[in-house]
Amino acid sequence: MxxxxxxxxxxxxxxxxxxxxxxxxxxxxxxxxxxxxxxxxxxxxxxxxxxxxxxxxxxxxxxxxxxxxxxxxxxxxxxxxxxxxxxxxxxxxxxxxxxxxxxxxxxxxxxxxxxTLKPAKIPSEKVLILLKVALHLDLSKFKMLAADVFLHHPLCFKPIPCSNDDICGIVLANVLLRIADTRRLVVHSLLHVSSTVLDWDYTSMYKLHVTGLWILEANPSLEDIQAEIKRNQCTDHIYGGSDRAQAILESTLRIITSSTDQVQTFINNLLDDGSDQLRAEILEPEGEVNYMFQDFHIDEGPTQYSASWDGDSAVDVFDMGSSPASMIQTPKKIQHRNSI
The missing domain is CATH 3.30.710.10 (Potassium Channel Kv1.1; Chain A)
Known part of the structure; x- marks a missing residue:
């Protein structure tokens, strides 16, 4: 035919x-x-x-x-x-x-x-393609899209299909990792304080606790989290909430602002280094790799977040007790498995 x-x-x-x-x-x-x-x-x-x-x-x-x-x-x-x-x-x-x-x-x-008008509704695999478009079309669009994904995209647990010399895949993986770590730090601040400090008024403690649970259950974007925390700040101030609750809310906003700045710095440094040089330093061109994110959770003890590459091969485990900047990094060496 x-x-x-x-x-x-x-x-x-x-x-x-x-x-x-x-x-x-x-x-x-x-x-x-x-x-x-x-x-x-x-x-x-x-x-x-x-x-x-x-x-x-x-x-x-x-x-x-x-x-x-x-x-x-x-x-x-x-x-x-x-x-x-x-x-x-x-x-x-x-x-x-x-x-x-x-x-x-x-x-x-x-x-x-x-x-790219609504980055929150773009699937991660489509974000990866759009990043490739922006990388060849206009670097300013690349930076803007990566920053928008960080602020507007919810948690992602799906694999990110990319080849092992894919700079866009590395950027997206780091951005999604940073989203997870920023959310963890914010939730930890809200839940840990509200469950351990007993000399507060009940209303302030309850609001912090509810906000932390809302982040875990509703999977909002970091921008939505920012808006909710600012709303709590405003209402808490109007109704005479405690100064300590205001300080905690302000610290969570600083976590998001600091993470946003670090993501932008990471992307700028990545592009300034040059993609060809970066490919040579980070990855050995052999086989294909899938970025796979495992579950996030918060418990009473130190928490860790792990990322694996296509099942068998693993990347370093990032310690969640370390500084927020520790999550923004590129793997020093990745163990590859040849594609079948």
Whole structure:
């Protein structure tokens, strides 16, 4: 059965572009105007002696359709650019030397903004793809998305599929780890104090205890936690709550603020070091790895958080009694297991 797909982008097109099983009829003049690389490819196709001008390229057919549409001045609806297509288009920008002044770049940027408007609702596997898009599209978007994920994304217990030289996977894993540790520190402050200090008024102690349990049960984002703590501060102050309760609430806000600053510093340092150098220092390219997060819990004694890599291989266990900055780090050495 013939699976060939034909797309007539330009009815009077003089060039047939073959991308996998898909065939596109385009104007070589329009496609050449998109970038110097396409101009060279079209010139090579036009120089052939055969009557049919054919250009074969290795590309995602769905992505090339959007490229051809953009080159011919067609409007590309944001719904036509999925996350996977957006990544292919972003990689095509550098591959074909498409300038940032092009309408294609503007379409990708707009689609990226739309898809990252609500980071709390983006699944972790989609966040990983969007980070890859931002890394190639604009570093400022990369920093902003990582910071938004830290503040808005809830706890994540699903694996993060990524290759072992994936800087975006390392960033996302560290951000999610930092979310877990920040929540642990906040909850520990609220529950530990409310259960051990007995000379407070009952109302203040009860509010701290309820807030801590709410964080554990409702799985809110750090931004939601901040808003709830500030609301408690306001109501506690109005109704004459204890100064010690106010101090505890203020300390939990400082935990979140400090963690946010540390995440931003981590990302800035990571990008400043250069991705190529970072890949060489952190990971040995062998096999594939899945970031897998195990359960978080709070008990009366010292707590630990552990992270494992695809089951058998393990990373260092982070001591939760240590400073918050200890959670923001990249693994010194990862034991890999070859993929089957």
């Amino acid at each position: 013939d699976q060939r797909k034909e797309y007539i982008v330009e009815e009077r097109g003089d060039l047939e572009v073959i991308v996998g099983d898909s065939h596109f009829i385009v104007s070589s003049e329009r496609l050449s105007s998109l970038s110097p690389t396409f101009a060279r490819l079209c010139q090579e196709a036009n120089s052939k002696t055969n009557a049919n001008k054919i250009l074969k390229i290795k590309e995602d057919p769905d992505a090339f359709l959007r490229i051809a549409q953009s080159a011919h001045g067609m409007f590309i609806p944001k719904d036509d650019i999925s996350t996977d297509i957006m990544l292919s288009l972003t990689l095509a920008l550098s591959k074909y030397q498409i300038p940032t002044s092009s309408t294609l770049y503007a379409s990708i940027s707009f689609a990226f903004v739309v898809q």
